[in-house]
Amino acid sequence: xxVAVYAIPHDMGVEVVxxxxxxxxxxxxxxxxxxxxxxxxxLFAPNPRRxxxxxAIQQHADDAWEDIFTMTPWNEPFLRRTQWVKLxxxxxxxxxxxxxxTCDQFDLPPGTEVSLLEKxxxxxxxxxxxxxxxxxxxxxxxISCHILEQE
Amino acid sequence: xxxxxxxxxxFFAQISAQGFSLMRIGWALTAFCxxxxxxxxxxxxxxxxxxxxxxxxxxxxxxxxxxxxxxYANSDAAVFSAYILFLTLLLMSVVGMFPKISTALSVLLLxxxxxxxxxxxxxxxxxxxxxxxxxxxxPRIDAFSISRIPLQWAHWKKTRTLLSxxxxxxxxxxxxxxQVVMIYLSSVTYKLMGEMxxxxxxxxxxxxHPDYTRFPPWVLQPFLPYTFVADYLALLWQALWVVQLVPxxxxxxxxxxxxxxxxIRRFLLLGGILFHGSIYILMDAGLFxxxxxxxxxxxxxxxxxxxMRSFLNTFFVRKETIAVLYDGQCxxxxxxxxxxxLLDNLHRLNxxxxxxxxxxxxxxxxxxxxxxxxxxxxxTQNGRYLQGFYAFRHVAKHxxxxxxxxxxxxxxxxxxxxxxxxxxxxxxxxxCTHEDCRI
Numbered sequence: 155x156x157v158a159v160y161a162i163p164h165d166m167g168v169e170v171v172x173x174x175x176x177x178x179x180x181x182x183x184x185x186x187x188x189x190x191x192x193x194x195x196x197l198f199a200p201n202p203r204r205x206x207x208x209x210a211i212q213q214h215a216d217d218a219w220e221d222i223f224t225m226t227p228w229n230e231p232f233l234r235r236t237q238w239v240k241l242x243x244x245x246x247x248x249x250x251x252x253x254x255x256t257c258d259q260f261d262l263p264p265g266t267e268v269s270l271l272e273k274x275x276x277x278x279x280x281x282x283x284x285x286x287x288x289x290x291x292x293x294x295x296x297i298s299c300h301i302l303e304q305e
Numbered sequence: 306x307x308x309x310x311x312x313x314x315x316f317f318a319q320i321s322a323q324g325f326s327l328m329r330i331g332w333a334l335t336a337f338c339x340x341x342x343x344x345x346x347x348x349x350x351x352x353x354x355x356x357x358x359x360x361x362x363x364x365x366x367x368x369x370x371x372x373x374x375x376x377y378a379n380s381d382a383a384v385f386s387a388y389i390l391f392l393t394l395l396l397m398s399v400v401g402m403f404p405k406i407s408t409a410l411s412v413l414l415l416x417x418x419x420x421x422x423x424x425x426x427x428x429x430x431x432x433x434x435x436x437x438x439x440x441x442x443x444p445r446i447d448a449f450s451i452s453r454i455p456l457q458w459a460h461w462k463k464t465r466t467l468l469s470x471x472x473x474x475x476x477x478x479x480x481x482x483x484q485v486v487m488i489y490l491s492s493v494t495y496k497l498m499g500e501m502x503x504x505x506x507x508x509x510x511x512x513x514h515p516d517y518t519r520f521p522p523w524v525l526q527p528f529l530p531y532t533f534v535a536d537y538l539a540l541l542w543q544a545l546w547v548v549q550l551v552p553x554x555x556x557x558x559x560x561x562x563x564x565x566x567x568x569i570r571r572f573l574l575l576g577g578i579l580f581h582g583s584i585y586i587l588m589d590a591g592l593f594x595x596x597x598x599x600x601x602x603x604x605x606x607x608x609x610x611x612x613m614r615s616f617l618n619t620f621f622v623r624k625e626t627i628a629v630l631y632d633g634q635c636x637x638x639x640x641x642x643x644x645x646x647l648l649d650n651l652h653r654l655n656x657x658x659x660x661x662x663x664x665x666x667x668x669x670x671x672x673x674x675x676x677x678x679x680x681x682x683x684x685t686q687n688g689r690y691l692q693g694f695y696a697f698r699h700v701a702k703h704x705x706x707x708x709x710x711x712x713x714x715x716x717x718x719x720x721x722x723x724x725x726x727x728x729x730x731x732x733x734x735x736x737c738t739h740e741d742c743r744i
Contacts, residue, residue: 162491163494187369187371199499204514241356
């Protein structure tokens with residue numbers, strides 16, 4: 155019963171279904187969370203992901219940005235890349251934490267500006283193979299390196 | 306509902322625990338490989354000095370009903386120790402060393418790693434948690450475990466037969482089935498909410514995504530216009546799982562006997578192997594396909610194993626009954642044939658103690674006891690005798706667990722080495738008479 159309620163898709167736009175979910179999910183939430191059985195089956199749905207992203211962490215030196223680390227579909231195995239991309243896209247604070255750890259990993263001196271750059275294009279919705287990628291880019295976060303406190 | 310509870314057998318009929326035990330092995334092996342691949346990133350993902358230090362945890366992790374051993378591990382050393390312990394327990398679960406305990410602790414550690422950093426989880430991780438929970442709930446998951454071998458051996462010594470598989474009440478199997486149905490019904494509902502699945506372009510777009518596709522664009526391009534068929538078949542197959550929720554008494558009333566006789570669950574499982582197998586071959590979607598295969602194993606019942614055995618016996622490796630002529634007075638020989646019987650999943654071997662004159666004269670009248678005493682002999686279905694290494698090689702062809710090594714037994718030079726190793730063992734066995742005699 156609890157699993158069935160959790161399996162109801164979010165925001166279906168059908169009043170009865172959405173209402174049922176809103177009423178019953180809080181009832182089963184303690185059980186589902188305590189047993190780590192929370193679940194959400196929207197893989198490749200409602201529509202599959204069409205955005206293709208490559209990420210670069212860059213440092214600012216001599217008035218220019220240069221790559222110190224890249225994460226692309228072509229240079230890292232799937233598992234590591236997807237986990238890393240999920241972190242980069244999680245929240246601002248997590249994205250900035252990623253940059254802090256990169257400063258630490260590459261021993262960048264305090265004060266060095268580092269930035270997370272995403273370059274991306276979108277695969278057409280119609281599934282047609284005859285198209286050319288239109289790359290765009292987005293500088294997601296920029297921080298100044300500082301010495302990390304060890305917990 | 307009353308109808309369900311008025312029939313205790315609906316929940317408490319006993320079914321073989323082989324499916325759940327094999328699911329334990331598949332789950333633990335998959336989790337072991339998956340987490341072993343993360344060794345470089347363990348502290349980055351789960352350590353207090355990694356991506357989620359305590360100050361950030363409250364922004365990401367929920368603050369109620371949260372349990373993770375790792376939240377109490379305040380140093381990198383403690384986190385890494387938990388990781389090593391986790392891998393060790395998974396290996397113990399694979400081989401079935403204290404299977405219930407090692408699996409339960411593995412599951413708790415899996416939950417702990419997941420709850421410590423939920424940001425990196427995907428659908429496959431969810432399936433792994435679900436399987437883990439079912440393994441915790443299942444009363445018996447100890448078939449195919451080394452912990453059971455002493456019991457099997459004691460029974461086999463007395464009766465020359467193996468113990469029957471442990472049993473589980475059927476409620477655990479039904480819960481698992483309903484969980485799988487929920488996965489697919491939820492998934493198909495989500496997909497139907499998307500325009501691309503409805504228009505048949507979802508798979509074509511996904512196959513062009515370099516994050517997922519395993520093949521270069523020029524390989525897949527000719528097939529893209531036809532992938533709409535796969536889109537709709539996938540939706541249909543997922544939706545068909547709803548049939549599994551139709552009560553049998555209703556089917557008995559509403560459907561003709563011929564239709565009721567169709568093994569729908571087996572067809573759905575075969576469809577799933579095709580569906581998830583195709584995803585696995587064409588796309589890199591992480592753990593999901595493998596985890597679903599593990600889940601499927603738990604849905605196998607005794608009759609499914611019988612059907613698979615019959616399928617393999619009919620279509621894959623030609624069925625053949627092989628008489629294995631062993632020395633019932635030699636401890637090493639007796640233990641060896643016991644091991645062979647444990648591996649004889651296709652029921653091909655007929656174990657014959659050649660010291661029993663009557664049986665020997667019936668099965669192998671044309672070989673002397675002296676010849677049989679020198680080496681292990683087998684008699685194939687067409688009456689051919691093989692001995693020593695060549696007997697072992699022939700038997701290996703018929704024991705599925707030995708199939709991975711079977712091709713290697715034909716490498717040039719292996720038979721030369723094999724014969725000598727076998728001769729050495731055979732000579733050694735003549736010096737011992739008790740069952741504890743070691744090679």
